[in-house]
Amino acid sequence: MSNNNMMKNAVGRLVPDQINGEKVIPFKGVGKHVPEGRKYAPPIPTCADYPDDGNKLVSNLKEALVKAGLKDGMTISTHHHFRNGDLIANQVFDTAKELGVKNLRWFPSASFPCHEHLIQYLEDGTINRIEGSMNGPLGRFTSEGNMKGVGVLRSHGGRYQAVQDGEVHIDIAVIAAPAADAFGNANGVHGDAACGLLGFALADSQYADKVIMATDNLVPFPCIPWQIHGNYVDYTVKVDKIGISEKIVSGTTRITKSPDRLLIAEMTAKFCDKAGIVKDGFSFQAGAGGTSLAIGNFLADIMRNKGIKARFLRGGSNKYPVQMLEEGLVDYILDGQTFDLEGVRSMRDNPNHVNTSPFTSYNYHGKGNFASMVDVVFLGATEVDVNFNANVVTHSDGYLLHGIGGWQNCLFSKCTILPLPLFRDRIPVIKDEVTTICGPGELIDVIVTERGIAINPRRTDLIEKVKDSGLPLTTIEELKTEAEQICGVPAKPKIGDKVIAAIKWVDGTVIDVVRNIIKE
Amino acid sequence: MVKTVIVGNKGEGVRSDCAVTMEITDQGGHNIRLNSKVSTLFGEEIIQQAKSILHHFEIEHANVTIDDTGALGFVLAARLEAAIKKLIDTDKQYLPEIIPANTNETKRERFRFARLYLPGNTPRLMINAGLHSPDGVILDLEDAVAIDRKHEARYVVRNALRVVDFKGAERMVRINQIPKGLEDLDYVVPHHVNLVLVPKAESADQIIQVNERITRIQTESGSKHKIWLMPIIESTLGVEKAYEIATAADNIVAMAIGLEDYTADLFTRRTIEGEESDFARKRLVVACRAAKIQPIDSVFSDVSDMEGLRQTVRKSKSLGFDGMGCIHPRQIKVIKESFAPDEAEIEKAKKIVNAFHEATEKGLGVVSLGTKMIDPPVVKRAQKTINLAITLGIISKNWRDEYEQQ
Numbered sequence: 001m002s003n004n005n006m007m008k009n010a011v012g013r014l015v016p017d018q019i020n021g022e023k024v025i026p027f028k029g030v031g032k033h034v035p036e037g038r039k040y041a042p043p044i045p046t047c048a049d050y051p052d053d054g055n056k057l058v059s060n061l062k063e064a065l066v067k068a069g070l071k072d073g074m075t076i077s078t079h080h081h082f083r084n085g086d087l088i089a090n091q092v093f094d095t096a097k098e099l100g101v102k103n104l105r106w107f108p109s110a111s112f113p114c115h116e117h118l119i120q121y122l123e124d125g126t127i128n129r130i131e132g133s134m135n136g137p138l139g140r141f142t143s144e145g146n147m148k149g150v151g152v153l154r155s156h157g158g159r160y161q162a163v164q165d166g167e168v169h170i171d172i173a174v175i176a177a178p179a180a181d182a183f184g185n186a187n188g189v190h191g192d193a194a195c196g197l198l199g200f201a202l203a204d205s206q207y208a209d210k211v212i213m214a215t216d217n218l219v220p221f222p223c224i225p226w227q228i229h230g231n232y233v234d235y236t237v238k239v240d241k242i243g244i245s246e247k248i249v250s251g252t253t254r255i256t257k258s259p260d261r262l263l264i265a266e267m268t269a270k271f272c273d274k275a276g277i278v279k280d281g282f283s284f285q286a287g288a289g290g291t292s293l294a295i296g297n298f299l300a301d302i303m304r305n306k307g308i309k310a311r312f313l314r315g316g317s318n319k320y321p322v323q324m325l326e327e328g329l330v331d332y333i334l335d336g337q338t339f340d341l342e343g344v345r346s347m348r349d350n351p352n353h354v355n356t357s358p359f360t361s362y363n364y365h366g367k368g369n370f371a372s373m374v375d376v377v378f379l380g381a382t383e384v385d386v387n388f389n390a391n392v393v394t395h396s397d398g399y400l401l402h403g404i405g406g407w408q409n410c411l412f413s414k415c416t417i418l419p420l421p422l423f424r425d426r427i428p429v430i431k432d433e434v435t436t437i438c439g440p441g442e443l444i445d446v447i448v449t450e451r452g453i454a455i456n457p458r459r460t461d462l463i464e465k466v467k468d469s470g471l472p473l474t475t476i477e478e479l480k481t482e483a484e485q486i487c488g489v490p491a492k493p494k495i496g497d498k499v500i501a502a503i504k505w506v507d508g509t510v511i512d513v514v515r516n517i518i519k520e
Numbered sequence: 521m522v523k524t525v526i527v528g529n530k531g532e533g534v535r536s537d538c539a540v541t542m543e544i545t546d547q548g549g550h551n552i553r554l555n556s557k558v559s560t561l562f563g564e565e566i567i568q569q570a571k572s573i574l575h576h577f578e579i580e581h582a583n584v585t586i587d588d589t590g591a592l593g594f595v596l597a598a599r600l601e602a603a604i605k606k607l608i609d610t611d612k613q614y615l616p617e618i619i620p621a622n623t624n625e626t627k628r629e630r631f632r633f634a635r636l637y638l639p640g641n642t643p644r645l646m647i648n649a650g651l652h653s654p655d656g657v658i659l660d661l662e663d664a665v666a667i668d669r670k671h672e673a674r675y676v677v678r679n680a681l682r683v684v685d686f687k688g689a690e691r692m693v694r695i696n697q698i699p700k701g702l703e704d705l706d707y708v709v710p711h712h713v714n715l716v717l718v719p720k721a722e723s724a725d726q727i728i729q730v731n732e733r734i735t736r737i738q739t740e741s742g743s744k745h746k747i748w749l750m751p752i753i754e755s756t757l758g759v760e761k762a763y764e765i766a767t768a769a770d771n772i773v774a775m776a777i778g779l780e781d782y783t784a785d786l787f788t789r790r791t792i793e794g795e796e797s798d799f800a801r802k803r804l805v806v807a808c809r810a811a812k813i814q815p816i817d818s819v820f821s822d823v824s825d826m827e828g829l830r831q832t833v834r835k836s837k838s839l840g841f842d843g844m845g846c847i848h849p850r851q852i853k854v855i856k857e858s859f860a861p862d863e864a865e866i867e868k869a870k871k872i873v874n875a876f877h878e879a880t881e882k883g884l885g886v887v888s889l890g891t892k893m894i895d896p897p898v899v900k901r902a903q904k905t906i907n908l909a910i911t912l913g914i915i916s917k918n919w920r921d922e923y924e925q926q
Contacts, residue, residue, distance in 0.1 A: 259849035260648045271560025397560035424559045425536050450651050486647070488593060490561035 011389060013439050013512045018084035020129065020181035021151050027511040030440060035365055035507070040166030043206055054183035054221055056236045061088075061214060062095045063236040065172065068210035070095075073128075076329035077208060079201040080110035080189060081176075081337060085247030088176040088214055088239075090117045097126045107150070107168060108132040109159060109200035110403050114247070114274045123510040124149055131168065132159075133393075133403020134467055134501070143399045151400075151441040151501035153393060154199065156336070157323040157409035157504050163203040165365055167508055173204035173211045175228060176242050178480065180215035184233025187353075191217030193243040196317070196338020196347050198227050198496065199265050199357030205232040216242040227355055239257050242402035246489060250340045255297060255320070258292030260421060260450050261356070265291050267471065268378060268419045268448045269298030275462055277376050278417060280308040285315040285377040285410060286440025291419055292378050293320050295383055303329050314361065314374050315342040325353060325417060336361055336406060362409035364506040368411070377413035381420060383434040386476050388441030388456050390418060391434040393503060395428050398493035398517045400501055407505050410442035415462070422449040426485035428490065435493075437512045447476060454479050525606040527672040529588040529600040529641070532711040537645040538591040542603040545581045550574055556588035566596060573600045576614050584779045594683045595643040606671065618682040618712065620819045625746045626714045628773050629869040631655050632814055632911035639664035640673035642731050646680045650687030652849035655856075658692045661704050662719050670696070672709040681711040687781075690714045692750070698726040698896060702733045709734050714748060720781065721751035722758045725727070731769050746883035747771065752818070754778035755785045762807035772815035776845065777804045792828070798862040805840040820923065826854055833858035861905045869909075872902035874923055890915040 004016035012149060017024050024034065050056065056470045058064045059452035070076075076096075078089040089108060096104060098103035104127050106118070111130065121127045142151050154162055162168040177186035178193040186196045193216060205211055205228050212229070214237045223230075235293050256262060272278050278299060286292040296313075297320065312332040313321050319342035324330045326346075333353045338344050361370040371377075381390040382402070391471045392407050394400050410416070420429050431446070444479025447454045447461060452474035467474065496516040505511040523541045529664075530539035538556075552570050554563055566586065567842075574582055584600075591599070594616050601614050626660050635656035638645050644864050649657050659677040661670065693708045694717035695701035702738055703718070718730055726836050727749060749772045751765050758765065759782070770856055783790045790796070801817065808815035817836040820829045834846055844855050861869070869890060876899045879887045887894040909915045916922070 259652060262850060263648075263651060320677055369795060397558075426562055426592060427590065450648055486592060488562060490558075493560045 007317065009509070009511065011117060011511060013437055015502070015513050016499055016509045019122040019499070019513075020154065023500070027505050027509040028488070030442060031434065032507050035165060035506045039164050040169070041276045044119040050463045054181075054230070055182055055398060056233060057182045057218075057229075057518045058235045058237060061091055061174075061212070061237050062098070063066060064212045064214075064237050065095055065174075066099070067235060068172045068212060070099065070172060073104070074101075075105040075107050075169060077173045077508055078109070079175060079204065080108055080197065081195040081198055081200055081246045082193065082243040083195075084114045085113040085244035086112065086114055086176065087241060087243050088174060089115060093118055093121050093126060093155055094173050097121060097124075102245040104124060105126045106130045107170060108195045108257070109156065110405070111135050111138050113137060120298045125309065127148075134400055135402060135444065140399060143514070143517045144347060144519060145496065145498050145500055147500065148200055150499055150503060151514075153404050153501055154504045155362065155404040155506055156358040156406035157364055157371070158404070158504050158508065160203045160363040160424070161357040161365045161506065161508055162504070163207045164363065165508060170204055170208035171210065173201070173208035175204060175211065175233075176215050177213055177215045178225055179217045179219055179222040180213050180236060181219055181223040181230065182222050182235050182236050184228070184230030185221070185223040185366070186213055186228040186230075186375070187223060187225050188217070188227065188254065189225070189344060191215070192463075193217070193241075193248055194245075194344045194348075195243070195248050196344045196357035197335060198354055199336060201228060202357040202359055205229070210234045212237060213449075214239055214242060215433060216240060231498055249344060250318075252288060252325055255293045255480040258290070261291045263293055263450050264419045264421065264448055266298050267450075267453065268417055269293050269302060270452060270469075271446065271448060271466065272299065272376055272415075273302050273419070274471060275465045275517055278302050278306070278308070280516040282375045283310055283312045283313045283314065283373070285374045285413065285433040286321075287378065287380070288316045288318055289380060293318070295378050295419065296320050297326065299329075300324055307412055312373070314356075314370060314377075317346065319343065320354070322346040325350065334361070339423065343445035352488060358406075358409075362406055362506075364409070365508075369412075371406070371409045372414075374410070374413040376415040377410045378417050378419055379407055379410055381418050382474070383427070384418060384420070384430050384444070384447055385434045385441070386430065386480060388447070388476065389434055389437045390439045390441075391436045394436040394514055396431070396435060396490060396493070398495050398515075400436075400514050403442065404438060404503070411439050414443050417446040419448040420463065420511060422451045422483045423480060423487050427486045428480070428487050431484055432480075432482040436503060436514055440511070445478065449479060451482055452479055523607060524603040525603050527602040527606065528587075530589070534589050536592065536595070536647065537642075538586055538599050539601045539627050540599040541585040541587075541920055542600075542607065543583050544579055545583055548581050550581070550582075552582045553583075553585045556586065556590075558588065558590050562890065566616040566618055569593060569596055571602055573597060573604070573614050577601075577604050577608065577610060577612055579608070591643070595676065598643075598679045598695060599672065602650050602672035602675045605675075616679055616683050617906060619685060621685050622654065622682060622691065623745075624714075626748070628748065630690065631775075632690070632774055632816060634844065634846050634852045636689070636817075636820070636846045637664065638850060640677045641665050643680065646684050646781045649713075649849065650685060650689050651851050653687070653856075654689050654802070654846065654849070654852050655843070656690035656715065657686050658696045658725060658845070660719060662696050662701070663696045663889065664862040674704060678707045678711055681708060681713055686912055687822045694719060694752075695730075698729055699813075700818075702729060704735060705730070705733045707735040708741050709747065712715050712745055716747060716749055716812050717776070718751045720754045720758065720763050721775075722755060723761060724764050727751060727765060727768035727772065731771065735895065748773040750776055751772045752776045753800070753804055754781040754783070758782075759803050761802055763810055766807045766811035766813055772811070772813055774842070775808050775811075776815050776816035777818050779818040809840065814842040816895050817841040817844040819847050820845065820851065823848040824853065826850070830858055830886060860914060861909050864907050865905055865913075866909050866915060869902035869905035870919065870923055872899055873906050874920060876903075877920065879923075908911045
């Protein structure tokens with residue numbers, strides 16, 4: 001990277017002008033980058049090349065990969081609806097290794113600890129780099145400067161944008177499906193590996209040169225519903241087992257029991273109420289974490305008391321949103337990923353529980369998306385700075401341990417709230433400067449901690465609405481001071497100057513980079 | 521033979537704490553090994569702190585291992601000091617600077633609806649305890665601390681009294697049973713504890729012993745701040761002597777009942793209905809009211825059953841209790857809400873107090889509502905309800921301005 005020139009972007013971060021040999025556009029500010037040209041399109045296929053009876057079955061994954069033309073330097077994509085129960089991505093690269101293929105780019109919609117298996121291939125050159133989230137062990141490996149190429153992290157919407165705009169050209173997409181027919185139609189609601197939906201594989205199916213559909217639940221044509229259309233699919237493969245069900249969906253999503261987290265959740269719900277957000281027909285998005293679920297529960301209490309309901313709820317679903325849907329507290333769930341069996345059941349059986357995709361919800365290079373229409377969203381962060389810039393990928397010790405997910409895309413909601421503990425063990429969350437900027441402060445409106453609520457000074461409207469609410473309002477500087485009084489002022493980690501990963505903004509520009517950790 | 525000591529907590533599920541393994545050697549200086557999840561951010565600070573504490577106790581050579589899960593400075597200091605004091609005899613102490621918020625005194629008549637028990641050797645639970653707005657926090661050296669951890673817990677509790685901001689909650693410590701608990705007082709009295717709970721109280725003499733020890737410590741340390749007492753009645757003998765204990769000293773502000781031990785002492789077991797403890801609870805309320813102190817009920821032990829808790833508090837209030845212990849922060853709100861006067865009570869009290877004021881203003885000696893004469897104790901009780909409602913923010917201080925306009 002030493003030959004690169006560094007450029008300062010609109011949030012003041014230095015980013016190289018090239019990453020993996022490709023030109024970098026530095027982040028210019030929210031909505032400032034104007035895309036040009038036309039969308040990318042895959043080659044035009046012809047039915048003459050495909051069997052008239054619709055049977056695209058080949059005998060195994062290896063045959064499918066060989067037929068798809070797997071070779072050195074290709075980009076292989078997978079989706080993460082199977083989360084830590086995914087059995088396909090590892091097999092794809094086992095096969096690549098067996099075939100002696102090198103220098104691949106893995107382009108998952110997210111990685112999980114189960115993909116630690118792939119570290120050997122990052123080491124031996126089978127895989128050059130990951131462009132997707134690098135969680136847990138893969139993040140540690142990358143952070144210590146061991147990956148050959150530079151990682152690229154994108155939001156869910158940014159991934160769709162990159163594929164649609166032709167920034168990332170997928171050579172082969174391998175789509176694992178809980179149910180599919182031999183033609184390649186597929187869904188996520190039926191079968192032992194049912195995961196709810198397959199929205200993260202949509203871009204891959206539409207834009208990849210070759211698409212392989214793998215399932216352990218081959219049903220006779222037609223596979224209904226067909227969230228992924230077989231018309232995009234080149235080969236279908238039947239495998240013994242596509243995923244480990246109990247690691248795909250949890251049987252037991254639970255609301256947090258931590259009294260401090262519950263306090264934060266209660267304060268967050270109260271804030272929404274006092275700010276006038278909780279009103280008939282409103283919408284919200286909450287994640288599947290324990291605190292988010294608790295916020296949903298407190299909001300449900302407020303809605304019951306007021307006798308109102310929400311029009312729609314966006315986000316990952318599990319039994320708690322499903323209960324709200326079934327109780328009539330919300331008209332629709334617009335679901336991006338399903339976290340438990342109750343969520344899967346509801347999506348399968350309830351027409352008001354609707355699957356979505358990064359295209360409908362998050363793609364910034366579209367004609368609008370759902371995320372910006374949501375009244376209030378609750379998001380996590382590892383760090384926030386005094387200008388409300390936030391980090392969601394690295395920890396304060398400099399390690400890259402999380403993906404962006406839909407986080408950046410959700411920042412466009414009408415009100416973005418980060419409910420966070422002021423410190424985790426001894427590590428303060430609020431800092432002068434975050435380790436990595438993933439979201440600009442102008443889009444982050446409120447920080448709710450157990451020790452007070454700080455509203456972004458830009459949101460004078462919110463400040464005005466809650467000023468007499470009796471809520472414990474404070475400033476972000478005061479929160480930072482309080483945390484440091486309790487914890488002490490943390491030292492800075494020893495960071496090298498090798499860029500190990502780039503953080504893309506939703507429009508494909510680079511908002512920050514992550515550098516290597518120097519191990520002591 | 522080098523003696524090795526281990527104090528503190530480590531292992532699965534432990535957070536914001538540390539374990540210290542220490543041995544004093546005769547050469548080699550300070551050999552400190554740190555295993556910490558926050559070593560990148562605080563490693564240097566932790567090692568410096570350990571060194572300065574060793575110097576403070578004039579230990580020049582030692583092997584120290586700190587297994588840290590993000591302990592705050594006061595916890596690290598407590599663990600290190602506890603380890604040192606297992607190895608050497610010294611009168612020295614390593615005291616973190618007391619925060620201004622923790623030097624206040626509390627009033628005799630303040631509310632003690634919800635007091636949160638915090639195990640004395642689990643600092644993680646202390647740090648945010650005040651945020652849940654309990655009326656008091658009880659740093660517990662007694663039942664919540666294992667016998668072999670009593671020593672180290674004293675330093676955690678002492679340091680917490682000095683540096684943890686409990687956000688206005690009354691700082692209470694439950695010492696061990698007398699006579700063993702008398703020694704606990706040395707670790708809390710000079711550090712602005714507001715109230716000491718005396719468990720398994722069975723005689724006035726025990727209370728007198730506690731006060732003698734407090735006086736002695738305060739004379740030696742020169743501190744003068746007020747320390748209240750709350751005996752806990754936990755045995756049949758205690759119940760029989762309730763009034764004697766309640767009036768044993770004039771710094772007793774409340775008396776609590778502990779039902780787990782009491783029911784065992786009765787050769788029965790505790791039930792949800794609680795019939796077995798009916799007499800004891802009523803006896804305690806009567807003794808407290810006669811002694812003009814606050815009667816405090818036992819804890820409700822099922823932390824997941826909020827409805828059960830609510831019903832128990834309602835019963836408790838109807839028996840005459842003024843508060844209850846909590847073993848989980850989520851119980852606090854339910855207890856406070858349930859002890860607070862409800863709308864009907866407040867309305868009735870407003871009528872009575874208003875009638876009283878009107879009668880006074882007119883120079884009448886007798887207060888009446890319609891055709892009914894109101895006795896002075898009734899007025900007094902109504903005034904108490906109003907004061908409570910004002911303090912809890914349910915009604916405004918100037919409620920009569922609006923009331924008269926109605």
